[in-house]
Amino acid sequence: MAASISFTRGVPSADLLPAEDIRASAAEALERDAAGALSYSPGGYLPLREWIGERHGVPASRVLMVNGSLQGLAFLADHFFHDRPGTIVLEDPTYDRTLTTFRHAGAEVRAVPLREDGVDAELFGAALAERPTVAYLIPTYQNPSGVCMSLETRRRVAALAREHGVLVIEDDPYGLLRFEGERLPTLHELDPENVIHSSSFTKTIAPGVRTGYLVLPEPLVAPFARISANTYIAPNSLAEATLAAYCWGGRFEPNVERATAELKRRRDAMERALVDHFPDGSTWTTPRGGYFFWVQLPEGMDAGAALADATEAGVPYVAGSDFTGSEYGRRCLRLAFSAVPAEQIGEGIERLGGVLAASHRTAAV
Amino acid sequence: MAASISFTRGVPSADLLPAEDIRASAAEALERDAAGALSYSPGGYLPLREWIGERHGVPASRVLMVNGSLQGLAFLADHFFHDRPGTIVLEDPTYDRTLTTFRHAGAEVRAVPLREDGVDAELFGAALAERPTVAYLIPTYQNPSGVCMSLETRRRVAALAREHGVLVIEDDPYGLLRFEGERLPTLHELDPENVIHSSSFTKTIAPGVRTGYLVLPEPLVAPFARISANTYIAPNSLAEATLAAYCWGGRFEPNVERATAELKRRRDAMERALVDHFPDGSTWTTPRGGYFFWVQLPEGMDAGAALADATEAGVPYVAGSDFTGSEYGRRCLRLAFSAVPAEQIGEGIERLGGVLAASHRTAAV
Numbered sequence: 016m017a018a019s020i021s022f023t024r025g026v027p028s029a030d031l032l033p034a035e036d037i038r039a040s041a042a043e044a045l046e047r048d049a050a051g052a053l054s055y056s057p058g059g060y061l062p063l064r065e066w067i068g069e070r071h072g073v074p075a076s077r078v079l080m081v082n083g084s085l086q087g088l089a090f091l092a093d094h095f096f097h098d099r100p101g102t103i104v105l106e107d108p109t110y111d112r113t114l115t116t117f118r119h120a121g122a123e124v125r126a127v128p129l130r131e132d133g134v135d136a137e138l139f140g141a142a143l144a145e146r147p148t149v150a151y152l153i154p155t156y157q158n159p160s161g162v163c164m165s166l167e168t169r170r171r172v173a174a175l176a177r178e179h180g181v182l183v184i185e186d187d188p189y190g191l192l193r194f195e196g197e198r199l200p201t202l203h204e205l206d207p208e209n210v211i212h213s214s215s216f217t218k219t220i221a222p223g224v225r226t227g228y229l230v231l232p233e234p235l236v237a238p239f240a241r242i243s244a245n246t247y248i249a250p251n252s253l254a255e256a257t258l259a260a261y262c263w264g265g266r267f268e269p270n271v272e273r274a275t276a277e278l279k280r281r282r283d284a285m286e287r288a289l290v291d292h293f294p295d296g297s298t299w300t301t302p303r304g305g306y307f308f309w310v311q312l313p314e315g316m317d318a319g320a321a322l323a324d325a326t327e328a329g330v331p332y333v334a335g336s337d338f339t340g341s342e343y344g345r346r347c348l349r350l351a352f353s354a355v356p357a358e359q360i361g362e363g364i365e366r367l368g369g370v371l372a373a374s375h376r377t378a379a380v
Numbered sequence: 381m382a383a384s385i386s387f388t389r390g391v392p393s394a395d396l397l398p399a400e401d402i403r404a405s406a407a408e409a410l411e412r413d414a415a416g417a418l419s420y421s422p423g424g425y426l427p428l429r430e431w432i433g434e435r436h437g438v439p440a441s442r443v444l445m446v447n448g449s450l451q452g453l454a455f456l457a458d459h460f461f462h463d464r465p466g467t468i469v470l471e472d473p474t475y476d477r478t479l480t481t482f483r484h485a486g487a488e489v490r491a492v493p494l495r496e497d498g499v500d501a502e503l504f505g506a507a508l509a510e511r512p513t514v515a516y517l518i519p520t521y522q523n524p525s526g527v528c529m530s531l532e533t534r535r536r537v538a539a540l541a542r543e544h545g546v547l548v549i550e551d552d553p554y555g556l557l558r559f560e561g562e563r564l565p566t567l568h569e570l571d572p573e574n575v576i577h578s579s580s581f582t583k584t585i586a587p588g589v590r591t592g593y594l595v596l597p598e599p600l601v602a603p604f605a606r607i608s609a610n611t612y613i614a615p616n617s618l619a620e621a622t623l624a625a626y627c628w629g630g631r632f633e634p635n636v637e638r639a640t641a642e643l644k645r646r647r648d649a650m651e652r653a654l655v656d657h658f659p660d661g662s663t664w665t666t667p668r669g670g671y672f673f674w675v676q677l678p679e680g681m682d683a684g685a686a687l688a689d690a691t692e693a694g695v696p697y698v699a700g701s702d703f704t705g706s707e708y709g710r711r712c713l714r715l716a717f718s719a720v721p722a723e724q725i726g727e728g729i730e731r732l733g734g735v736l737a738a739s740h741r742t743a744a745v
């Protein structure tokens with residue numbers, strides 16, 4: 016059987032991980048501040064919070080370190096929905112783990128359609144008018160769609176949220192992985208007091224450091240410090256001290272550049288292969304950054320039904336229905352190009368295109 | 381003003397942290413298996429789970445790594461009480477953060493008095509007869525009381541739990557820090573299928589690695605893997621790979637010996653000072669391991685009321701009422717000797733004894 020070429024996980028492949036620099040940074044961290052790196056750091060290791068705070072124009076006190084940004088979402092779900100019924104407004108489609116996390120906390124989900132330039136602003140405004148508890152958006156290189164919200168939509172969305180008095184959670188793990196196009200302001204930059212910014216070092220350095228962060232409006236600093244302390248006393252000092260040495264040592268930007276260049280090669284390889292090998296009538300928006308293609312198959316095809324065959328053939332993906340409750344999800348699939356070396360992508364997509372066509376023929380019989 | 385000598389935090393002091401060995405271990409981990417140390421490790425980094433599994437006589441699959449054992453308690457609370465009303469049976473007094481965690485999840489708390497040889501087995505049995513959801517015990521060098529459950533009580537407690545079909549969570553962060561007396565079997569060793577064992581490297585290596593673990597009965601392996609993935613995808617690979625190199629490299633036992641010897645010096649210093657400087661009629665059970673003295677002041681004295689003065693005098697402690705809802709808590713205080721060098725303990729306890737006496741005289745006026 017041919018080797019597996021998996022398009023499922025939104026992770027960097029091992030060759031993208033800066034192992035040497037992490038090793039040097041861990042050694043530095045333990046030489047310089049062993050007590051800090053090995054003790055509790057409530058809210059997170061201060062020098063790293065300072066580095067992040069500088070980048071986001073806030074004091075370190077407003078940066079809460081978390082053990083991966085998903086943990087931050089769990090804190091947000093707990094804060095906004097524990098013993099308090101309410102609604103979260105988010106994009107359709109959206110990150111599947113966000114849906115799981117907020118539903119687990121008891122939130123009602125109100126999904127607003129995503130367009131090529133981001134969430135549908137008019138429908139977003141209508142949803143906010145119904146007084147939801149909070150909104151959640153992934154404006155830049157969205158997961159799963161790869162869409163980048165336009166500047167105009169960003170401005171409208173930020174203004175609408177403020178107008179309706181609804182806080183926005185901006186999930187931004189991919190923003191720095193920009194292949195082309197101008198850098199757009201984050202929602203947090205447009206309205207720092209009404210936007211909770213969530214990001215992570217998973218995509219810019221490595222998942223195994225499990226280090227994400229929330230940039231919080233001032234009134235949320237104390238409640239989230241409490242949630243953090245009550246959940247695990249403090250996040251991971253050793254990993255964070257290592258990252259602080261890494262970032263303050265000037266290693267962050269060069270690594271983002273290196274990773275982005277490689278990811279762009281993979282994006283290009285996948286797009287060429289999709290054009291060449293996917294069923295006629297398949298559509299997608301070319302991602303200008305990030306990790307994912309979101310492909311809508313032609314009418315009548317079923318991405319969910321074909322998944323078993325694709326997995327069997329060693330070319331699995333994530334079925335669109337994981338990211339949306341809507342009917343159109345059946346025709347969609349998410350393809351991560353982050354974890355596959357560029358030279359294997361063509362072969363994998365060709366194989367997958369064959370599986371999809373065959374699955375469709377079988378279903379039609 | 382005299383320097384602060386704090387008896388509040390159950391943490392090791394900086395001089396107990398094996399910084400050099402951690403640095404060497406981090407370097408080794410990243411040399412040997414950079415991809416593993418820097419990628420997601422669902423459920424935890426396998427070589428560390430294997431090392432722990434060997435010690436507890438279970439396969440690695442039954443060891444779930446967590447970001448500090450408190451995070452494991454949060455998972456347990458979620459599993460047993462999310463959207464399911466029920467009761468947790470535990471010791472009175474018990475670890476304050478356990479109370480917070482389980483109450484937050486909606487659990488009713490049923491506290492059973494602790495005796496000098498552990499939880500009152502007869503009352504524990506009566507509580508189990510009322511069909512609680514789960515029980516939680518800290519059998520060895522209990523927090524806050526320092527009590528070590530006798531072998532006889534361990535056997536009775538394990539048998540009662542099995543008889544009533546109630547799972548026991550055994551929280552055991554201090555068990556290896558034994559100053560004297562025979563090593564007693566854990567509840568998990570007495571009944572591995574009916575006991576969830578929770579422990580951590582916070583007290584045996586360092587808090588900043590934020591690495592704890594649960595040893596789970598087989599039927600709980602899949603549900604807890606799901607909770608872990610849904611909360612943060614995976615725990616901290618970098619810290620766990622570092623610990624795996626540390627533990628497999630033969631560094632664990634020597635460090636426990638070194639830390640235990642130093643903690644015993646601190647325990648001895650504190651006991652001498654309590655005898656010399658605490659109000660007549662104060663009582664305690666000498667801890668044979670762990671981190672804490674739990675002192676009951678004479679009738680009429682109020683440990684909660686004196687805390688402000690003690691803090692002012694630079695000798696804070698934790699008031700007993702944090703660990704119990706019962707009236708007797710007012711007379712109790714928890715003194716951690718783990719974080720104070722032995723040569724400072726006498727001075728701190730002398731100062732604190734003076735504060736307690738003065739506070740009592742003032743209240744009596």
